[in-house]
Amino acid sequence: MILAIDIGNTNIVLGVFKDETLIANFRLATDHFKTTDEYASIIMLLMEKNNIDIKGVRGVIISSVVPSLIYTFSKLCRKYINSEPIVVGPGVKTGVKIHIDNPREVGADRIVNAAAAINKYGAPVIVVDFGTATTFDVVDKNSCYVGGLICPGIKLSIKALHTGTAKLPEVEIEKPDRVVGTNTIRSIQSGIYYGYLSMVDGIIEKIIDELGCDIKNLSVITTGGLGSIFVRESKYLKVYEPNLTLEGLRIIYEKNC
Template structure:
C-alpha cells in the first residue's frame, strides 16, 4: 500500500492507496507541537481501527506547507513505518512546467493540485482550494502551471472579526438562507459566506479573461475543507473534488518511484 500525506495549516489529510484505488482517507488536526512519536502512535491507532497494519505500507509520499512538520513526519515515517518517504519539493520529478518568477516559491500543495487537476480533467483549468488560505491556480491547455492568487481563508476572516471587534461574537461558519440577516449571527454568517462567494466568482472571472480562453473551455475545480460550503453557489465552479490533493500525491509518487 501507498500512504499519501498532505499537511496543511489546519488539517493533515492522508489516505492509503492500493494501486490506483484509494482505500481509506482521514483528516486530523495539524499540530506543530506534536512529536514524531505522537504522530506515529496516532497513525497506528487509526490504521488498527480500520483493520489495517502499518507494516502493509510499502511507500510514503508527503506534501507539506508547515515547515515544523517537514522534519516531524519524515522522522515518524522512518521510525514507525521503516520507510524513507518521498517529500514533495525541489528535486522531485513533477512533469509540470512552472511559469512562476521563482518556481521554488510555489507551495507544494498548489503544484500537487495542478498536476492532479490536469491529469483528471485536462486543461485549461483553474483550481480553487478553500482551506486556511484560499488559493486559485491556473493551468494551461498544455498542463503548465501559469500562476495564481492567494487570499485569507474564510476561517481566518471569521477569527479576525471576532478578535478585532469588541462586541461581535464568534459564529459557526454556515450559509444562512437569506443575505439580509435579521440578527447579528446571521449577519456575520451572510457576510462571510456570501462575501466569499462573490470574491471567488470575481477572481475567477478575471482569471479566465487573463488566461485568454473562451469561458466555456476553462474548467474550474474546487477542493479543500470549505469547498462544498462556498462552491455550490458559484457560477463558475464546475466540479467539487475533495480528494484532488491525495490523487496528485499518488501521481507524483508514480513519476518518482
C-alpha cells in the same frame, strides 16, 4: 499500499491507496509540538481501526507547507514504516511545468493540486482550494502552472472579525437563507458566505479574461474542507474534489518510482 501525507497549517490529511484506489483517509489537527512517536501512535491506531496493516505500506509521499513537520514525519516513516519518504519539492518530478518568477516559492500543496487537476481534467484548469488560506491555482492551455492568488481563508476572516471587534461573535460557517441578515449572527454569516461567493466568482472571471480562453474549454475544480458549501451557488464552481491533494500525491509518487 501507498501512504500520502499532506501537512497543512491547520490540518494534516493522510490517505492510504491500494493501487489507484483511496481505501482510507484521516484528518489530524496540525500540532507543531507533537513528537514523532505521538503522531505515529495516532496514525497506527487510526489504521488499525480501519483494518489496515501498516506493514503493508510500501511507500510514502509527503507534501508540507509547515517546514518544521517535514523532519517529524520523515523520521516517523523511517522508524515505523521502514520507508524513506518522497518529499514534494525541488528535484521531485511532478509533471507540472512551472512558469512563475520563483518556482521555489510556490507551496507544495498547490503544485500537487495542479498535478491532480491536469491528470484528471486536462488543461486549462483552475483549482480553488478553501483551506487556511483560499488559493487559486491556474494552469494554462499548455499545461503550464502560471501562478495564482492567495486570499485570507474563511475561518481566518471570521476569527479576525471576532478578535478585532468588541461585540461581534465568532459564528458557524453556513449559507444563510437570505442575503440581508435580520440579526448580528445572520448578518455575519451572510457577509462571509456571499462575500466569499462573490469574490470567488469575480476572481475566476478575471482569470478567464487574462487567459483569453472560453469557459466551455476551461475546468474549474474546487477542493478544501469548506469548498463544498459554495458549489451549488457559484456561477463557476461546479466540481468538488475533496481528495484532490491526496490524488495528486499518488500521481507524483508513481512518477518518481
